[in-house]
């Protein structure tokens with residue numbers, strides 16, 4: 001069986017907490033529930049504006065996560081210092097804008113080759129596996145290889161946001177071609193953003209994808225079904241799609 005892994009992004013548990021300035025719901029509890037229900041890893045995005053995940057969450061989660069922590073962050077001096085101090089198993093470097101609702105587009109590795117290569121070097125020397133959150137674009141994939149990062153995460157946002165069947169199929173084709181190109185170039189390939197219970201199947205069926213990171217849809221489903229069931233249901237859907245591919 002070609003297993004596909006699920007990293008559960010728990011940012012939006014923190015969004016709910018921050019909405020009221022309470023101490024609950026706690027992402028630390030969410031990580032434990034997700035893991036007890038089969039999550040293969042836990043993803044958190046420490047945004048520069050701290051709109052959801054807080055520094056305290058990253059520190060406590062590093063001590064409590066039983067699987068592996070994937071810390072998403074912008075390529076800034078502040079974030080690099082935090083990562084090198086906390087040492088999550090994975091860091092995924094992402095583009096970030098203060099005013100965006102969510103991550104728009106992939107990281108421009110090609111346009112900032114030296115900066116990204118230096119960041120990858122520093123994180124790798126701290127023992128962290130680095131992933132680059134990029135679009136499925138050959139030039140960006142080549143730049144990712146040149147940076148020395150062992151992983152990429154392909155941004156599936158354009159696929160998820162497609163407004164017609166034709167547009168969605170075109171995005172899927174781009175993603176499948178990019179994943180295959182990156183895999184052949186020696187990268188481990190993850191994917192994520194905007195995936196949910198009704199659009200994840202064709203992405204999960206791409207055989208070279210190692211892991212999907214999914215957050216918003218799982219946390220939203222958890223409000224109705226509970227987080228444990230929401231995680232398990234997503235895993236079943238992903239693995240069935242992979243097995244039938």
Ligand SMILES: CC(=O)[C@@H](O)[C@H](O)COP(=O)(O)O
Nearest residue numbers: 011045072094101102103193
């Ligand atoms: C980088 C990425 O795709 C996700 O982690 C996303 O950023 C989740 O956080 P937001 O919903 O705050 O964008």
Ligand SMILES: NCC(=O)COP(=O)(O)O
Nearest residue numbers: 009192193194213215216
């Ligand atoms: N990197 C993508 C991620 O972690 C989850 O994104 P989303 O499912 O919340 O859109």
